[in-house]
Amino acid sequence: MKEALMQIKEKGVAEIRSAQSLKDLEAIKVKYLGKKGELTQILKGMGKLTAEERPVIGLVANEVRALLEETIAKEVSILEEKAMLEKLEQEKIDVSMPGKMPRKGGLHPLTKVLHELEDIFIGMGFSIAEGPEVEYDYYNFEALNLPKDHPARDTQDTFYISDNIVLRTQTSPMQIRTMEKQRPPIRVIAPGKVFRSDSVDATHSPVFHQIEGLVVDKGITMGDLKGTLELVVKKLYGEDAKIRFRPHHFPFTEPSAEVDVSCFVCKGEGCRVCKGEGWIEILGAGMVHPQVLRNCNIDPEVYSGFAFGIGLERLVMRSYDIDDLRLFFENDVRFLKQF
Numbered sequence: 001m002k003e004a005l006m007q008i009k010e011k012g013v014a015e016i017r018s019a020q021s022l023k024d025l026e027a028i029k030v031k032y033l034g035k036k037g038e039l040t041q042i043l044k045g046m047g048k049l050t051a052e053e054r055p056v057i058g059l060v061a062n063e064v065r066a067l068l069e070e071t072i073a074k075e076v077s078i079l080e081e082k083a084m085l086e087k088l089e090q091e092k093i094d095v096s097m098p099g100k101m102p103r104k105g106g107l108h109p110l111t112k113v114l115h116e117l118e119d120i121f122i123g124m125g126f127s128i129a130e131g132p133e134v135e136y137d138y139y140n141f142e143a144l145n146l147p148k149d150h151p152a153r154d155t156q157d158t159f160y161i162s163d164n165i166v167l168r169t170q171t172s173p174m175q176i177r178t179m180e181k182q183r184p185p186i187r188v189i190a191p192g193k194v195f196r197s198d199s200v201d202a203t204h205s206p207v208f209h210q211i212e213g214l215v216v217d218k219g220i221t222m223g224d225l226k227g228t229l230e231l232v233v234k235k236l237y238g239e240d241a242k243i244r245f246r247p248h249h250f251p252f253t254e255p256s257a258e259v260d261v262s263c264f265v266c267k268g269e270g271c272r273v274c275k276g277e278g279w280i281e282i283l284g285a286g287m288v289h290p291q292v293l294r295n296c297n298i299d300p301e302v303y304s305g306f307a308f309g310i311g312l313e314r315l316v317m318r319s320y321d322i323d324d325l326r327l328f329f330e331n332d333v334r335f336l337k338q339f
């Protein structure tokens, strides 16, 4: 019996050492130490031994079992470490491989140009104000010299929330809101959404954006208006950009003008972008009407001011040669990615 144990010991240890995998080791463990394993079988036969033999063989059998278990455990940890190293090798990251660029969003072209304009105005000492898109009729029309029956209201039909609350048709109500809150000197721009009851086509949208400008102080003249706009246009389009004033009518300015900039593509010679005119209309402007100042408790005998309203979409369309206004609002990334 002792010999059989010695054989099991030698054979077992040799098999364990040459095992190639954890699976092999498991099989070996079952083969020798399992319920029907070789060692177990021998131990079961111990009952037939004499009382003297039993402890001696028992001791050897336990030693063999301990040795096999220990050898298996050692081999398991060797194989496990090997497997881990192999895995690490396989999963190694090649840091020299080109990376995958995360997809990045960008600013909408309207936002981009608005930011450019805001920077220019801030540089000139203007502050930025924001006002409500749902506005009282009083601020949107009445206080701007557009009483209920004024024909100029026809061109700015809007969406009525109630008789005296509308979606603002222009950013000009911010002139009134600013002058009600602030005493001169005032230098402010107010960008934002405006709404008109227009159906959608290539040049119309029921929602678009304006940037209102307002300056009120002692001794403000049309010269200040011209100088300010000239500087803005030069910053936006380059040193050789020029502006031109054409007489116009707005109820809240007197005198009023529409302002053109020399075409930034052909420099005034006439091309597709300016439709052969050499000039592109970019805004409405004028000297703040004395009645508008009075409506805000500012004495027109002491103070004067100028105001202007820039149509942001039109400016951006002309700047980038975009011929359809709808592109701004459709959120097609193929369009938006170009800016």
Ligand code: DAH
Binding pocket: 169, 170, 171, 172, 212, 213, 250, 253, 283, 284, 285, 286, 287, 306, 307, 308, 309, 310
């Ligand atoms: N609010 C005018 C419009 O929507 C644009 C405008 C004209 C604004 C003259 C002004 C201004 O401040 O002085 O048609």
